[in-house]
Amino acid sequence: MKNIYYLKFVAIIVLFVVCSCAKKETPPPNIVIIFTDDQGYSDVGVFGAKGFETPHLDAMAAEGMKFTDFYVGSSVCSPSRAALLTGCYPQRVGIPGVLFPEKTNTEWNPEERRTKTGIHESETTIAEMLKQKGYATGAFGKWHLGHHKKFLPLQQGFDEYFGLPYSNDMRPGKKKNKQSYPDLPLMDGNKTHRFMEDDQSMLTSEYTEHAIDFIKRNKDNPFFVYLPHSMPHIPLYPSEKYNGHSENGIYGDVIEEIDWSVGQINKTLKELDLEENTLVIFTCDNGPWLIFGDHGGSADPLREGKFTTFEGGQRVACLMKWTKTIPKGTVCSEIASTLDLLPTIAGITGARLPDKKIDGHDIRDLISGNPEAKSPTDAFYYYRGWQLEAVRSGKWKLHLPHSYSMVVKSDSGNVHGRLGIKSEIELSLFDLSKDISETTNVAEQYPEVVKSLMEKIEGMKNDLGDSEETGIGKRDCGWQIEPEEWPAQKGV
Incomplete structure (x- = not known):
């Protein structure tokens, strides 16, 4: 009899231990990606910002990892976003350049209205990949991967969307090919929430509030938040609270408000006891739009900025924080890029990778803080549109001969004090470990490296x-045959 009681006692203890272990099992990690627009490499405090402060971003660096050699897939908006969400070079998914909205009425030349493009439905985004694992997914901010319904976030794996379908300067009064852009919609899901007039001062706070509300509603489930801010892409609009806040004028005001947004996200995660199990990534879509002078950022000490394949165009600030997983105050100087986010998130969450080829790599070894970890990227390629202009492998970067717009100070009365001048670069090899500014061509000294x-x-x-050569690995973008109504038209 005593043995029976003893066995019952042991069974109860075992059951208690099993239940306790089950309760303590760590849920799948949450993922938050904060993606700014046209922010320069040195426009964060820990990267050398001048004239404004970014205490919340600096805190992320202190609590996590700073990446010094982090790249985006393009130096312009749409392809950069395609690369982040699919883990592919934008040329692979058929989006090599910026997508533009067009009116679907007779004001447009019918010959210019044959087709419209966006991300292809067969491509797998991070959101679609995470849906396999039961994640709640929300996008709050600038989309810019197609404005027709079939291309919008809700059709690309996101449960919720609030934001602009393209850049904030694509609005009535601005023109492309001598035609005015249609009304600029702020969208909620697939429908227009309101049309943006001249005041965009609440965008940063509205995106942030929607992201925080989403986090709070999904605190008991794994979630993915994609927060692509519209700014500091021009036109610049800080809120009343941040207008005149910095020493660096309106650009500094906008950056300080974005920093506030980062702080609000991290504060919310901490208050909900989600901080230890959430990977937060902050980075930018491309380098600064230098021609806008004091309305643009700085890539110092990198060469040039947006629209170029120099370092200033595609090397961006990046910070990652994941409490108790990423070592505090660490710095990674290995090559990494937004292409790596999808496969890394797949590795972290156990999600299945897309069936199609991707170009990124799993960089969990890098973010673990392993001092011996090396980049899995053997070579990173820099395209401008369909033209391959440069490659980096290790410390070496080789530019093929190509033209570019060199931005210089202007004495011609340019309102922003900058001017783009067409320039050329010959076949050039740079040692980025010694020459981060790409100033000294050492191609003749190292012919074997060039080869x-x-x-x-x-x-x-x-x-x-x-350019004119077609690669065997290119896939098609999505197509929308015109004319067809789209959700952001007035009256639709």
Whole structure:
């Protein structure tokens, strides 16, 4: 009899232990990606910001990891976003350049209205990948991967969306090909919430409030928040609270409000006891729009900025924080990029990778803080549109001969004090470990390095093409045959 009681006692203890362990099982990690628009490499305090402060971003660096050699897939908006969400070079998914909205009425030349493009429905976004694992997914901010309904976030794996379908300067009064843009919609899901007039001062706070509300409503479930801010892309609009807040004028005001937004997100995660199990990533879509002078940012000490394949165009500030997983105050100087986010998140969450080829790599070894960890990226390629212009492998970067717009100070009365001048670069090799500003061409001193990098370039041309050459690995973008109504039209 005593043995029976003893066995019952042991069974109860075992059951208690099993239940306790089950309760303590760590749920899948939450993912938050904060993505700013046209913010310069040095426009964060820990990257050398001047004239404004970013205490919340600096705190992320102190509590997590700073990446010094982090890249985006393009130096302009749409392709950069395609690269982040699919883990592919934008040329692979058929979005090499900026997508533009057009009116669907007779004001447009019918010959200009044959088709409209966006992300193809067969591509797998981070959101779609995470839906496999039961994640709640929300996007709050600038989309810019197609404005027709079939291309919008709710059709690309997101449960909720609030934001602008494209850039905040694509609005009535502004023109492309001599035609005015249609009304600029602020969208809620697939419908227009309101049309933006001249005042965009509440955008940053509205995006932030929607993201925080989403986090609070999904605190008991794994979630993915994609927060792509519209700013500091021009036109710049700080809220009343931040207008005149910095020493650096309106650009500094806008950055300080974005920093506030980052602080609000991290504060919410901490208050909900989600901080330890949430990976927060902050980075930017491309370098600064230098031609706008004091309305643009700074990429110092990098060369040039937006629209170029120099470091200032595609090397961006990046911070990652994941309490008790990413070591505090660490710095990673290995090559990494937004292409790596999808496969890394797949590795972290156990989600299945897309069936199609992707270009990014799992960088969990880098974010673990392992001092011996090396980048899995053998070569990173820089395209401008369909043209392959440069490649980086290790410390070496090789530019093929190409033209670019060099931005210089202007004495011509340019309202922002900058002017773009067409320039050329010859075949040039730079040692980025010594020459981060790409000033000294050492191609003649290292012909064997040039030869090796040219071999990589030829391989990439065969895969994704180059200008007139078609690569075997390119996939098509999504197509929308015109004329067809789209959700953001007035009256629809």
